[in-house]
Amino acid sequence: MSYEIIAGIDIGNSSTEIAIAKVGRSETKFLSQHLVPTTGVKGTVDNLKGVSECLKAASSKADIELLDINLIRINHAVPVIGDLTMDLISETVITESSMIGHNPDTPGGVGLGVGTTILIEELKQKLNDNTDYIVVIPDSYDYEIVAHVINKAFSRGVSITGAVVQKDDGTLIHNRLEKKIPIVDEVSMIEKVPIGMMAAVEVALPGHVIRMLSNPYGLSTVFDLSPEETKQIAPVAKSLVGNRSAVVIRTPQGEIVERQIEAGSITLIGETSHVNVAINDGAKQMMDSYKELGTLVDIRGETGTNAGGMLNGLVQDLADLTGQHMSDIYITDILAVDAVIPTSISGAMAGEVSMETGVALASMVKTEKVSINKVSEHLEKKLKVPVEVGGVEAEMAVTGALTTPGTENPIVILDMGGGSTDAATVDRRGKWRTAHLAGAGDMVTMLINSELALQDHELAEKIKKFPLGKILSLFHMQLEDGTIIFSETPYPPQTFGRVVIREERGLTPLPLKEPLEKIRSIRREAKRKVFVTNAKRSLEQVIPTGNIRHISFVVMLGGSALDFEIPQMISEELQKYGIVAGFANVRGTQGPRNAVATGLVLSSKVKEEAVDG
Ligand code: ADP
Ligand code: MG
Numbered sequence: 001m002s003y004e005i006i007a008g009i010d011i012g013n014s015s016t017e018i019a020i021a022k023v024g025r026s027e028t029k030f031l032s033q034h035l036v037p038t039t040g041v042k043g044t045v046d047n048l049k050g051v052s053e054c055l056k057a058a059s060s061k062a063d064i065e066l067l068d069i070n071l072i073r074i075n076h077a078v079p080v081i082g083d084l085t086m087d088l089i090s091e092t093v094i095t096e097s098s099m100i101g102h103n104p105d106t107p108g109g110v111g112l113g114v115g116t117t118i119l120i121e122e123l124k125q126k127l128n129d130n131t132d133y134i135v136v137i138p139d140s141y142d143y144e145i146v147a148h149v150i151n152k153a154f155s156r157g158v159s160i161t162g163a164v165v166q167k168d169d170g171t172l173i174h175n176r177l178e179k180k181i182p183i184v185d186e187v188s189m190i191e192k193v194p195i196g197m198m199a200a201v202e203v204a205l206p207g208h209v210i211r212m213l214s215n216p217y218g219l220s221t222v223f224d225l226s227p228e229e230t231k232q233i234a235p236v237a238k239s240l241v242g243n244r245s246a247v248v249i250r251t252p253q254g255e256i257v258e259r260q261i262e263a264g265s266i267t268l269i270g271e272t273s274h275v276n277v278a279i280n281d282g283a284k285q286m287m288d289s290y291k292e293l294g295t296l297v298d299i300r301g302e303t304g305t306n307a308g309g310m311l312n313g314l315v316q317d318l319a320d321l322t323g324q325h326m327s328d329i330y331i332t333d334i335l336a337v338d339a340v341i342p343t344s345i346s347g348a349m350a351g352e353v354s355m356e357t358g359v360a361l362a363s364m365v366k367t368e369k370v371s372i373n374k375v376s377e378h379l380e381k382k383l384k385v386p387v388e389v390g391g392v393e394a395e396m397a398v399t400g401a402l403t404t405p406g407t408e409n410p411i412v413i414l415d416m417g418g419g420s421t422d423a424a425t426v427d428r429r430g431k432w433r434t435a436h437l438a439g440a441g442d443m444v445t446m447l448i449n450s451e452l453a454l455q456d457h458e459l460a461e462k463i464k465k466f467p468l469g470k471i472l473s474l475f476h477m478q479l480e481d482g483t484i485i486f487s488e489t490p491y492p493p494q495t496f497g498r499v500v501i502r503e504e505r506g507l508t509p510l511p512l513k514e515p516l517e518k519i520r521s522i523r524r525e526a527k528r529k530v531f532v533t534n535a536k537r538s539l540e541q542v543i544p545t546g547n548i549r550h551i552s553f554v555v556m557l558g559g560s561a562l563d564f565e566i567p568q569m570i571s572e573e574l575q576k577y578g579i580v581a582g583f584a585n586v587r588g589t590q591g592p593r594n595a596v597a598t599g600l601v602l603s604s605k606v607k608e609e610a611v612d613g
Pocket of ligand 1: 012013015038417419440441442461465557559560561562564
């Protein structure tokens with residue numbers, strides 16, 4: 001046979017990638033490539049499912065049978081688990097006041113009304129009793145009847161200062177009233193509104209936002225609160241900022257509880273010393289202490305706290321998965337990032353949240369003993385094709401990256417995946433240096449999910465990957481840079497007035513009130529906090545002097561190098577150090593994808609020639 005068919009398989013944390021090629025003495029011809037999501041933890045036998053699926057797809061693309069493959073080469077995958085967590089610096093829980101969830105965008109009337117809550121049924125019999133009332137109107141009442149009952153009460157001299165309506169009738173009722181009052185409508189859980197309590201209703205003019213209830217001192221004025229009570233209620237005010245309307249009810253029977261969440265601390269263990277940092281000190285303090293420590297050996301989390309739970313849990317998981325003792329497993333890296341975390345307020349009736357400052361952590365555990373030989377044995381048995389462990393992932397990545405037109409050694413690769421950011425380089429004497437750092441694409445998605453209070457991982461992933469637009473009219477959309485484009489066909493009605501994600505095919509309207517500018521800036525900050533930080537951290541580790549100015553060329557690889565703005569952010573930052581950085585174009589066709597798989601195929605050819613020569 002003058003050639004062999006070789007498949008290179010890269011099992012990553014997120015993706016399993018394949019390259020299939022005909023490898024001859026003098027020539028390698030790539031036939032196909034494919035990518036599937038990795039099944040199970042990288043480097044464990046659970047990967048087999050994804051690997052065989054990927055092989056089948058790639059073989060059929062190459063128009064060959066699985067058994068035509070002469071050799072499968074897999075990467076020397078070290079089992080690594082990355083995990084993410086977020087923790088609040090502190091949290092105040094208030095149970096003393098309630099807010100009501102409603103649609104704040106279509107109220108009736110304008111102004112502030114303060115009074116005692118009363119059901120509309122009871123209003124029918126009320127005479128003037130020197131009390132101000134807020135009327136509570138369930139959806140069984142028609143707006144004509146509501147207006148009639150309120151107008152009648154007005155004529156008896158009853159003081160009504162505001163209304164809370166279950167149906168979307170705010171404007172309809174308002175138009176029929178003889179005296180105008182602020183009305184909040186679409187309060188779905190109206191039965192939860194306590195009756196006979198002090199309440200405040202505020203409605204702003206269209207295009208404006210409420211001023212009193214969104215200000216702690218406004219609330220204290222309305223409800224006549226002491227400084228201590230004002231402090232307790234501050235998160236309520238904060239969570240109402242930016243709304244066009246709001247209702248706050250004072251429920252004095254509730255007890256006031258203040259709770260400080262135990263974020264805990266971590267101990268960074270170095271070769272000669274260790275340092276303890278509290279999560280409360282914030283991300284910067286943690287990363288500064290880490291940097292001062294130098295080489296990291298292990299990290300421990302304080303037991304009984306969230307930090308401890310996360311770090312020790314990771315070690316336990318990997319121990320269970322690989323059947324090893326917990327003492328053989330180490331936490332090899334940690335990335336801390338300041339974040340804004342939505343926190344539920346105990347006084348809220350419909351899951352309203354207040355945004356609190358916190359810290360997001362990414363960490364990685366690793367074991368020295370590897371189970372990859374088990375994976376390769378199982379694979380060989382299952383597919384009946386010879387399988388070998390082809391080489392260290394970082395080395396294969398460099399080999400693959402060097403197929404990018406215009407590159408030559410020495411280069412430094414920066415592989416930006418889902419769970420980790422890896423760097424590798426080889427010097428002229430053939431000495432390799434690699435770095436595997438916690439925090440990559442998944443952490444960006446988590447930050448976006450949290451800071452926009454989405455509670456929807458898939459939507460956050462989409463916001464990360466695509467640019468935004470704002471639909472101004474049925475035919476006009478404003479882009480992120482401010483330009484306005486015209487569409488020949490009308491945009492779907494449900495996108496009107498909304499910020500949308502501009503996917504390749506179609507638009508996804510966002511269920512958010514935040515302006516486009518704010519969503520964009522949260523997206524970009526999340527990317528910067530993770531990738532610009534990790535790019536610098538990983539490059540410092542692979543350069544013997546630790547000074548990244550000694551690097552000339554950086555080639556970016558991996559799924560996150562496909563991002564529409566991450567490579568540019570990194571290039572701009574590295575430019576300051578005189579580094580030329582760009583994303584790879586593996587084999588001149590694959591972009592930043594398939595580098596490791598390609599490297600596995602190519603390194604087999606090199607070996608064969610060496611033997612022949
Ligand atoms: P691994 O090598 O660890 O298996 P990958 O190289 O497959 O990881 O990268 C996975 C990451 O790439 C995920 O965080 C995913 O969100 C991100 N990603 C994939 N495609 C894109 C894209 N088009 N734009 C931005 N990020 C992307
Ligand atoms: Mg990878």
